[in-house]
Amino acid sequence: MDSPCAWLKATVTIPNALGLHARPAAQIAKTVQDADVNARLATAHETVDASSIIDILTLGCVKGSQVTLEVEKCGARSENALRRLVSLFENGFGEHS
Amino acid sequence: MPEIETDEIILKGIGASPGICIGKAYLVGQEGVNVIKRYPIAAADLADEVQRFKSAVQKSKQELREITANSPEDIRSHLNIFESHELLLKDKMLYGRTIETIERDKVNAEWALRKVVSRLRRMFKSMANNYLKDRASDIVQVSDRIMRNLVGKESVNIAEIDKRVILVAHDLSPAETSQIQLERIKGFVTDRGGRTSHTSIIARTLQIPATLGLVNATGIIQNDDILIVDGATGAVIVHPEDHTIIQYEERRARFERYRADITRKSHVAARTTDGVNLNVMGNIELPEEVVAVRDHGGDGIGLFRTEFQYMGRSGFPTETQLFDKYRDVVEVIAPKPVTIRTLDINGDKPTAQTADCIEANPALGLRAIRYCLRNTDMFHTQLRAILRASAYGPVRLIFPMISGISELRAANKALTRARQSLDQDGLAYDADLKVGIMIEVPSAGIMAAQLAADVDFFSIGTNDLIQYTLAIDRGNRQVADLYQPLHPAILRLIKQVIDAGNANGIPTYMCGEMAADPIHIPVLLALGITELSMNPMSIPVIKDTIRRLDREAAHGLIDEIFKLDTAEQIEALIHRRYCDMLPKDAMCELN
Numbered sequence: 001m002d003s004p005c006a007w008l009k010a011t012v013t014i015p016n017a018l019g020l021h022a023r024p025a026a027q028i029a030k031t032v033q034d035a036d037v038n039a040r041l042a043t044a045h046e047t048v049d050a051s052s053i054i055d056i057l058t059l060g061c062v063k064g065s066q067v068t069l070e071v072e073k074c075g076a077r078s079e080n081a082l083r084r085l086v087s088l089f090e091n092g093f094g095e096h097s
Numbered sequence: 098m099p100e101i102e103t104d105e106i107i108l109k110g111i112g113a114s115p116g117i118c119i120g121k122a123y124l125v126g127q128e129g130v131n132v133i134k135r136y137p138i139a140a141a142d143l144a145d146e147v148q149r150f151k152s153a154v155q156k157s158k159q160e161l162r163e164i165t166a167n168s169p170e171d172i173r174s175h176l177n178i179f180e181s182h183e184l185l186l187k188d189k190m191l192y193g194r195t196i197e198t199i200e201r202d203k204v205n206a207e208w209a210l211r212k213v214v215s216r217l218r219r220m221f222k223s224m225a226n227n228y229l230k231d232r233a234s235d236i237v238q239v240s241d242r243i244m245r246n247l248v249g250k251e252s253v254n255i256a257e258i259d260k261r262v263i264l265v266a267h268d269l270s271p272a273e274t275s276q277i278q279l280e281r282i283k284g285f286v287t288d289r290g291g292r293t294s295h296t297s298i299i300a301r302t303l304q305i306p307a308t309l310g311l312v313n314a315t316g317i318i319q320n321d322d323i324l325i326v327d328g329a330t331g332a333v334i335v336h337p338e339d340h341t342i343i344q345y346e347e348r349r350a351r352f353e354r355y356r357a358d359i360t361r362k363s364h365v366a367a368r369t370t371d372g373v374n375l376n377v378m379g380n381i382e383l384p385e386e387v388v389a390v391r392d393h394g395g396d397g398i399g400l401f402r403t404e405f406q407y408m409g410r411s412g413f414p415t416e417t418q419l420f421d422k423y424r425d426v427v428e429v430i431a432p433k434p435v436t437i438r439t440l441d442i443n444g445d446k447p448t449a450q451t452a453d454c455i456e457a458n459p460a461l462g463l464r465a466i467r468y469c470l471r472n473t474d475m476f477h478t479q480l481r482a483i484l485r486a487s488a489y490g491p492v493r494l495i496f497p498m499i500s501g502i503s504e505l506r507a508a509n510k511a512l513t514r515a516r517q518s519l520d521q522d523g524l525a526y527d528a529d530l531k532v533g534i535m536i537e538v539p540s541a542g543i544m545a546a547q548l549a550a551d552v553d554f555f556s557i558g559t560n561d562l563i564q565y566t567l568a569i570d571r572g573n574r575q576v577a578d579l580y581q582p583l584h585p586a587i588l589r590l591i592k593q594v595i596d597a598g599n600a601n602g603i604p605t606y607m608c609g610e611m612a613a614d615p616i617h618i619p620v621l622l623a624l625g626i627t628e629l630s631m632n633p634m635s636i637p638v639i640k641d642t643i644r645r646l647d648r649e650a651a652h653g654l655i656d657e658i659f660k661l662d663t664a665e666q667i668e669a670l671i672h673r674r675y676c677d678m679l680p681k682d683a684m685c686e687l688n
Contacts, residue, residue: 022235026181029188053181054190054236058220 006073007040008082012089014061024093025056028085035081038072050085105337108311111290111577112331113297114634116306116356117349118284119342122322123262124315125269135208142412143203147196149411150206153246154186160242161186185239190217205411207247214240263324267315269296284326286314286333291577298610300328301632302386304356308333310577356637363394363637365644369622373648377640378436378630380608384422387429389633394640397433399556399630400495400608401426403479404442416478416485423486431490436556436608436630437483438535439476439508441465441497460564465498470507480515487527494530495556500538505551535608537561542590545597555598556630559609563587581664582611588620588658588667595625606630615642615679616671620658623651645678 014020020028032039032051039050041059043066048055050069061067069089071082138146161183185191191213198209217236264282268289282305290296290309300307306328318324318335325334325345329352334341367375378399379390390398406414406422427435442464469476483494496508512532519526536542537558545555559582564571566587569580581587591607598605606628611617613631615638621629622643631639654674661667 022181022185026184029184033184049189052190053185053188054217055188 007070008073008078009071010069010082010086011066012069012086014063014065014067015089015092017063019063019065020056020059020061020067022053022057024088025053027088027093028056029053031081031084031088035077035084037074037078037081039081039085040070042068042070105341106317106335108308108314108317108333108335110286110308110311110314110331110333111292111297112327112329113290113292113294113309114285114300114305114307115329115352116284116304117325117327117329117345117352118263118306119323119325119337119345119349120261120263120283122265122286122318122320122324124318124320125264125266136205138199138203138205138411140203143200146199146206146411150195150199150210150243150247153206153243154192156246157239157242158183158186160246181235182239182242185236186243191236191240207244210240210243210247263326265314265318265324284324284328285309286311286318286324286326288312288314291571291580292610294571298380298632299382301613301634302381302389304389304634359637359641360393363640365394365640367396367640367643369643370645370647371649373622375622375626375643376628377636377643378433378608378628379633379636380630381426381633384426386633387426390636391430393633393636395430395433395633395636396628397491398426398430398435399606399628400558401435401437403438403440407440407442413475413478416482419479419482420485423482423492424489427486427490427492434491434493435486436493436495436533437486438495438497439466439479439483440469442468460561460570466496466504466508467498470504470511473511476511477515477518480512481519481524484512484515484519484526484530485524487530488525492527492530493533493554495533495535497535497558498538498561499534499536499548500540501544502547502551505534505548509551533606535561536594536605537565539566539590542566542594545594546600549597549601549603552603554604554606555594556606556608557591557594559587559607559611562590562609563611566590582614582617583620583664583667583671585659585662585664585667588624592624592655599625604628613639615639616668616675618642618679619646619651619654619671619675620667622646622648623654642679646675 016024028041029051040047041050041056042048043059043061046059047070048059050056059067069082069085071078071085161179165179194213195206195210198204198212199206202209202212214236221236261281261283263284263286265286266288268287269285284305285296285300285307287296287307287309288311292309294309297307297309306326308326308328308331310331311333314333318333322335323337325332325337325341327333327345327348334345337345367377369375376396376399377394378397379386379393379395380400380402381387381390381398382402383405387398401423403419403423406419423435423437463471469479480494483492486492487494494512496505499505499508509532516526531553533552533554533556534541534548535558536545536555537560539562541548542557542562549555560571563569563580563582563584567579567581567584569576571577571580595605605626607621607626608630610631612621612629613635618639629639654671657670658667661670
């Protein structure tokens with residue numbers, strides 16, 4: 001098996017009024033897919049695959065809740081991916097909240 | 098019931114199948130795809146089934162792209178929904194899981210998809226946040242789209258309608274119409290389609306009133322609205338008032354008396370007043386319709402379309418399955434002949450097997466004989482099944498969409514191979530089986546003299562011949578008025594084909610809807626056609642028409658017609674000359 005994975009992590013707060021609904025979830029999943037990295041989204045209770053919209057939606061994150069973004073470490077693209085993901089949250093997914 | 102002010106609305110469309118019905122509307126495609134069939138997939142076919150699912154997803158993706166591309170700038174934010182949907186299509190929880198389910202449970206793609214989606218749905222339903230709960234609807238919408246592409250539009254829920262209703266739909270494909278449980282349907286109402294569309298052919302065959310081409314019926318009519326459909330005049334009345342209902346009830350009774358009257362006389366031969374006998378045969382699509390042909394006095398089956406057995410299934414039917422159905426039809430109508438047309442798929446009849454390639458112009462694409470000549474095993478299977486059925490009664494075999502001599506030779510070669518293989522297997526067939534071609538591509542009409550040498554008969558398929566010659570899509574309401582069977586070019590082409598047949602000693606038949614309209618009969622008679630085939634329902638009227646006419650007297654008509662330049666002039670001439678002899682406009686003016 002692979003060596004134990006190292007994960008880059010960042011904790012963010014859901015900024016937008018409607019929570020992690022389909023559109024933000026789609027943006028997250030697309031970013032992860034485009035970056036071609038393994039990424040997860042974790043709450044206190046659950047961890048899901050960040051490349052799947054449906055998986056993200058099942059977290060049921062509402063405004064103000066905290067999630068941890070985790071990107072598997074494999075070079076610069078992991079860091080870039082994490083940065084892009086964090087900025088999605090910081091920009092409120094382009095929505096007026 | 099409380100008094101509600103609901104003024105009746107009268108919509109005007111194309112009367113596609115005469116008759117009147119009064120009942121409740123059932124809108125197709127408004128309640129979502131809700132009933133899915135489950136069937137097992139053999140291990141060897143699993144890869145194909147997965148491929149079928151992938152094709153449906155691919156098609157859905159293209160549709161979403163088109164929606165995005167065709168939308169104006171100002172609904173941008175709305176478009177993000179479609180972008181999310183596009184990502185959802187390939188989401189592993191949906192896409193990956195469905196493929197896994199097909200492979201693991203060895204079931205059809207529709208069932209696997211539904212299983213995955215309903216699990217996701219339950220998951221979302223249990224979520225605390227109301228807004229997110231509703232997000233399940235995105236997944237449902239996406240899966241509905243895939244499902245539509247898997248089964249061919251809205252067919253699934255039509256198949257399970259359990260009340261007697263008037264079906265209201267945007268459009269119905271042949272695949273869908275084939276799934277409808279017709280005894281449950283009182284009438285058809287659609288936005289698209291015209292007199293020669295498949296829905297109207299089926300409706301006439303089954304004597305179900307139909308009004309098509311209403312443009313926006315689905316936008317106006319709501320589920321459970323009371324409707325009156327007049328399939329002769331093309332009127333649809335929504336929320337009719339009491340006196341309107343009474344008036345139409347009377348009309349319905351009158352119409353049914355008339356229909357019963359001509360049907361009673363339908364078993365008498367179609368002989369002109371000067372003693373020329375014509376064969377009036379029926380076109381069928383479902384084997385069960387053979388009964389309708391027999392009951393309406395048909396002299397045989399002039400066109401047995403064989404596509405239905407290939408639709409709504411995965412994998413091609415086996416020789417035995419095909420043979421059983423063909424034999425049923427042959428045995429019911431014997432000793433009258435059955436003309437079996439080899440597979441004419443694609444075009445407007447998509448099947449599961451061909452769904453993976455999307456053609457911009459299916460009517461001009463890989464269909465019918467072209468498709469069969471490239472799928473030789475499947476073609477061989479069908480040819481063997483048809484040949485074997487010929488041991489049970491007179492069968493004629495006909496190749497569709499022949500456009501030139503090399504296709505005909507290739508098809509004949511395939512037939513020879515099928516005969517040889519039956520000889521080897523010691524299976525019986527009729528060695529004198531007659532082989533003909535459809536004349537429906539203009540090039541075949543032009544080359545008729547050359548083609549005649551290699552066949553036993555021609556059959557003019559007017560629906561496609563007119564469509565291809567005049568470049569008119571018969572389903573497109575915008576140009577439907579230009580679809581003119583009496584166009585001088587069409588009549589010249591038909592004459593050329595008949596003359597070429599006569600010169601080579603082979604008969605020319607006609608098996609399109611042109612043959613089902615009384616106004617065309619004097620011309621066809623004058624041109625020398627001796628066999629007409631049409632939807633079974635029209636047989637009594639056409640026989641009745643023929644019995645009123647004199648062929649000798651009709652001869653001069655052709656010279657006069659060929660002096661005229663337009664379809665309108667030709668139609669006016671026939672009206673003038675024959676107005677007293679023809680039954681009142683195919684029953685349209687009965688009211």
